[in-house]
Amino acid sequence: MKGFAHGFLALFLLSVAAPLQGDDTARLAALLQQGGAVTIPPGDYHLAGEQPLALRSHLTITAYGARFHLPKVLGDKARVVMFAGKDIQHLTWLGGEFIGQVFDPAQKDNTWEPSVNTKGIEITTSESGATHDILFRDVKSNGLAGAVIGVHGLSKKGEEGAVITPAQRVAVESCTLLRSGKFMWDYGYLWQILTWPEAYEPWEVERARKYFRMDRLRPVISIQPGDDRVYLANQADPWPVSASAEPKEALTFMGAHFTANLVRGRQYFIVESTPEFIKIAETPGGPPIRFEGGADGELIMAHNISATYLAAYAPTGSGPGKGAFDITGTQDVRVTGCQLSALGDTMHIQACRNIVFTNNHILGSRMGAFFLAEFCQNATITGNLIDGTNGSRVMSVEKSCTDVTIVANTFRNGGRGNWINQPKNFILQGNVFVNNTTKNEPDLRRGRIAYQTGKPVSFPELYFTLYEEGASYGPVIVRDNVFSLGDSAPQEAVTFAPNGHDIQMTGNVFQNRPVTIVVDPSCKNVNMGANQGADPKTAPVDFNHGRR
Numbered sequence: 197m198k199g200f201a202h203g204f205l206a207l208f209l210l211s212v213a214a215p216l217q218g219d220d221t222a223r224l225a226a227l228l229q230q231g232g233a234v235t236i237p238p239g240d241y242h243l244a245g246e247q248p249l250a251l252r253s254h255l256t257i258t259a260y261g262a263r264f265h266l267p268k269v270l271g272d273k274a275r276v277v278m279f280a281g282k283d284i285q286h287l288t289w290l291g292g293e294f295i296g297q298v299f300d301p302a303q304k305d306n307t308w309e310p311s312v313n314t315k316g317i318e319i320t321t322s323e324s325g326a327t328h329d330i331l332f333r334d335v336k337s338n339g340l341a342g343a344v345i346g347v348h349g350l351s352k353k354g355e356e357g358a359v360i361t362p363a364q365r366v367a368v369e370s371c372t373l374l375r376s377g378k379f380m381w382d383y384g385y386l387w388q389i390l391t392w393p394e395a396y397e398p399w400e401v402e403r404a405r406k407y408f409r410m411d412r413l414r415p416v417i418s419i420q421p422g423d424d425r426v427y428l429a430n431q432a433d434p435w436p437v438s439a440s441a442e443p444k445e446a447l448t449f450m451g452a453h454f455t456a457n458l459v460r461g462r463q464y465f466i467v468e469s470t471p472e473f474i475k476i477a478e479t480p481g482g483p484p485i486r487f488e489g490g491a492d493g494e495l496i497m498a499h500n501i502s503a504t505y506l507a508a509y510a511p512t513g514s515g516p517g518k519g520a521f522d523i524t525g526t527q528d529v530r531v532t533g534c535q536l537s538a539l540g541d542t543m544h545i546q547a548c549r550n551i552v553f554t555n556n557h558i559l560g561s562r563m564g565a566f567f568l569a570e571f572c573q574n575a576t577i578t579g580n581l582i583d584g585t586n587g588s589r590v591m592s593v594e595k596s597c598t599d600v601t602i603v604a605n606t607f608r609n610g611g612r613g614n615w616i617n618q619p620k621n622f623i624l625q626g627n628v629f630v631n632n633t634t635k636n637e638p639d640l641r642r643g644r645i646a647y648q649t650g651k652p653v654s655f656p657e658l659y660f661t662l663y664e665e666g667a668s669y670g671p672v673i674v675r676d677n678v679f680s681l682g683d684s685a686p687q688e689a690v691t692f693a694p695n696g697h698d699i700q701m702t703g704n705v706f707q708n709r710p711v712t713i714v715v716d717p718s719c720k721n722v723n724m725g726a727n728q729g730a731d732p733k734t735a736p737v738d739f740n741h742g743r744r
Contacts, residue, residue: 219244236262251281259292273513276314283325293336313515316344328364340376349525357571363526373520377538395640419491424484425473438465443501450496455489462650519544551575561587570595577602584610611635612655631682662739671698694718706730
């Protein structure tokens, strides 16, 4: 009898721990229905993702050794949420690994489309409900194409920063979320490949054609030397005369066959439009360009830079949400001891209050690395190591964040510098910044070309902006930081937009070459003292510079 019992127990343990094939949704649902303390045994669980598994309140899930696999192949615009709940209270999730196949541009072959959106654990809040006391610890992931962890209070649609019902007390501890989060192409990525195809592999060019906004392209029928007309098929959906200098009104030229006085990748504006031809100028309403050479159908025009360069950072049809974790509309947020990386923005905290982000390591980001998004209040960012690995901005503090202290962190290898957007009560002290302007590099594989000029972009290392023209920002303290500038950092390494007040930038050290700190003359109560390696300069600064 004893031997029988021992054999039965061994067989049972083997059955729960063995790799599972097919769809294990029903089995996991039965476990979760037990409520209370639930243990998901170690093993491989394959989830079709047709319906999310329902979470409930007052639940502790222990999933150490459990691996949750999404299908190897998902179609265009696929949407999957693995576990979900609304108005959840007192949930603890320990361990477990989420495994997917997020699209990776460095790979020639991918089984998931760029628009695929897959989430691990998604918790939302209703107007009359409540979400609070949520803890995630030791969760792992690799290759999820969406947030592994998402917790959301209820926000008011159409009103930025307005939270109707906040979630409360959310903690993410010691999680390792790798290559996870919504996939993003990056600003101008596909446009640049098609504009300079000779700099890329043929398969990269072919893939860019597949996913680019091809509806915005038209070939040139002909350009004649000495003429000022660009002949094209302009009868159906004609391109109109440019009404302003906004990117949506502009076009660029792609391809390898250029006339001498056209700049590849530079924006031009339409000053005359007929069914057979257009005339273009360097500025809206400017004198038409008279061409010094001819061109034919191998020269392509891309109209509407807003669609082809700026908005094209996200795949067509991609889903909402950003980052390996996505926490919005929440009070009392703590993220500690995590390792994160992503093929988009690495993390996302938006419209939250009372935020602690400490002792984390961001290992790499295709887009933004550290991202404190719009309308956050009372945030402490301390003791983190942030690696941008040639992504977008190594740090973004977006839209009207208030009472933010960023102290004793290292920010390195970002692409578009550090962006602080209309802050109030902002302190940046005792940090190290290393080579955060790699997107300025001329190498087409690492750098990015600016559509305004057709030359490499030029982002400052640190820049303060406004998102509302005529608004103000401050107080701001930038003190005792070290800036180790990369080879492509611009001369104007730090810039302050108009209408700043109570600004102190003192005791900072700039290494590798002399630079300037530019302050708009409208700023008041400014102290620019003892910044080694940098001289202050008063000059006009555009209120929204460095946005893209």
